[in-house]
Every structure is written in C-alpha cells, then in structure tokens.
Amino acid sequence: MxxxxxxxxxxxxxxxxxxxxxxxxxxxxxxxxxxxxxxSFAAMKQPAHLALHPFGQIPxxxxxxxxxxxxxxxxxxxxxxxxxxxxxxxxxxARAIAWMFAALSTIEPPIVELxxxxxxxxxxxxxxxxxxxxxxxxxxRLGELSARISGADxxxxxxxxxxxxxxxxxxxxNTSGLLDEYPAIAAYVARGEARPAFRRAFDAxxxxxxxxxxx
Numbered sequence: 001m002x003x004x005x006x007x008x009x010x011x012x013x014x015x016x017x018x019x020x021x022x023x024x025x026x027x028x029x030x031x032x033x034x035x036x037x038x039x040s041f042a043a044m045k046q047p048a049h050l051a052l053h054p055f056g057q058i059p060x061x062x063x064x065x066x067x068x069x070x071x072x073x074x075x076x077x078x079x080x081x082x083x084x085x086x087x088x089x090x091x092x093x094a095r096a097i098a099w100m101f102a103a104l105s106t107i108e109p110p111i112v113e114l115x116x117x118x119x120x121x122x123x124x125x126x127x128x129x130x131x132x133x134x135x136x137x138x139x140x141r142l143g144e145l146s147a148r149i150s151g152a153d154x155x156x157x158x159x160x161x162x163x164x165x166x167x168x169x170x171x172x173x174n175t176s177g178l179l180d181e182y183p184a185i186a187a188y189v190a191r192g193e194a195r196p197a198f199r200r201a202f203d204a205x206x207x208x209x210x211x212x213x214x215x
Contacts (some may be wrong), residue, residue, distance in 0.1 A: 001033055002063040004074075005049070006208065008038040015174070015208045016202040019071040020059040022168045024201035026075045026161065030082035036210060069215060072104045075161055085161040092157060097154050099162025107145065108169045110137040116171050135178065142182045150184040167192030 004027075006020035020036075027034050043049060045056045052060040053069040060067065061074040068074050076097065079085035086093045114134040121127050145166075149155065170189050175181050177210045179186040192198060 001060055002036055002037060003035040004062075005039050005052070005058045005060045006205065007058060008040045008043075008208070008215070010205060010209055014206045016205055017172055018058070018205065019168075021201050021205055022071045022165065023059045023061065023074050023078070024204055025164055025168070025198050026078045026085060029164070029195075029201045030078060030084045032078065032082060036204070036208075064072050071213050072100060074163065075165060076100060079161040085164065087158065087160060096162040097158035099160070099171035100165045103165035103169045107166065108172075110134065110141060111169060111172050114138050114176070118176070119166045135176075136174070138165065138178060139181070142178065142185055146182045150186050154188075158193070164194060165197075172177050 004020060004023050006024075007018055008100055012018050014114045020159060022033075024036075039049060039058060044053075044058065046169055049060070052062070052067050055069075057069070059074060060069050062068075062076070075085075079096075086096050114137070115128065116132075117131060117134055121130070125128075154160065155166060156162065167189055170179070170185060171193070174189075178191065193202075
C-alpha cells in the first residue's frame with residue numbers, strides 16, 4: 001500500500017490547497033487505499049525526508065522500492081497504474097496528460113505569484129501598483145481557459161487527471177474574487193469539488209488540521 005507525506009499542520013488552515021490534496025484526490029478517484037505520514041516543517045528539512053524530496057517539500061509517494069516527489073509526477077503515476085483518470089484511447093490519453101502539464105506550467109505560475117503577493121506583499125510600498133498587473137496576468141489565462149471550457153463539463157470529454165490537476169490549481173483563486181468574473185470556470189471548479197473522491201480527500205486533510213488544533 002503506498003504511503004504519501006503531508007503537512008502535520010497545514011499552512012492553508014483547512015482550505016484544501018496544499019498539494020497533497022491532489023495526490024489524495026487521485027488515490028480516492030481510483031479507489032487505492034494508502035497511508036499518510038505527517039511531517040512537521042522541521043522534519044521536512046531533515047536528511048530522511050530530503051532523501052525522498054530534494055527540495056524538502058510535500059507530497060512524496062512511496063510504494064515498494066519506488067519513491068516519487070512532485071504532485072504532478074505522482075498523480076500521473078497513479079493515473080497510469082489505475083483505471084479512471086486517463087482515457088483508454090491513445091490520443092485522448094495524450095491530450096489528458098497535456099492538460100496536466102498545462103495546469104502546472106501555464107495556469108499555476110501566475111496564480112501562485114498572485115496569491116503569494118496577496119499574502120505576503122500587501123504591506124509593501126509598491127504592492128498597489130504590482131497587484132493589478134498580477135491580476136491581469138491571471139485574467140488573461142482565465143479568459144483563454146474559459147473559452148475552452150464554456151459549454152463543456154470537462155476539458156476533453158470525460159473527467160481525467162487533467163481536470164483533477166486543473167481544478168486544484170484553480171481552487172487557489174477561491175478567495176480572490178477572480179473566479180466570479182468567469183462563470184464557466186467557477187462552475188467547472190464547483191463540479192470538481194462536488195466529486196465524492198474530492199470530498200473524501202478534502203475531508204481527510206481537514207481532519208488532520210482539526211486533530212492538530214485539539215491536541
């Protein structure tokens with residue numbers, strides 16, 4: 001049974017934004033039982049964890065003699081080993097993988113830059129000038145994505161690992177107000193969040209935070 005790592009005390013405070021949720025969701029979608037090893041921030045920088053993840057982050061994935069890091073690589077591995085996250089048709093399968101890369105390489109970087117600025121740079125003298133620029137960069141990508149998703153439930157036919165990655169990336173904007181400007185994308189994210197497998201993954205991470213708060 002695979003083991004993944006996650007925050008012992010997640011910095012997202014129960015919002016399901018930490019990247020282990022992507023892996024938890026993938027495992028839930030394919031019905032793969034798994035263990036979770038919780039790590040403190042200090043433990044993430046110790047040699048034992050750095051041997052699994054050279055950058056001292058989460059999640060990691062261990063199964064037998066295989067150890068992986070990077071959420072996208074882990075989700076792709078899960079999707080390739082189990083039915084349910086990649087289409088059987090070779091071309092459709094390739095397109096689903098392309099959407100995984102698009103989520104991580106094209107959509108996520110401007111979103112992360114914006115959210116980091118909103119969290120950590122609002123008190124800077126230049127924040128008022130920089131923030132609108134970052135928001136517009138995200139709007140450009142959302143507009144392009146909205147044109148693709150309008151009138152469709154998922155990115156390319158049935159739900160796939162591409163949608164799983166895209167929804168988790170877009171959820172970072174839940175408190176920004178930007179999703180409200182793109183109803184098709186907001187509805188798309190809501191469809192992803194309504195999937196039972198996502199709810200189980202979200203609840204599992206929230207349970208860790210709840211337990212930590214009580215201890």
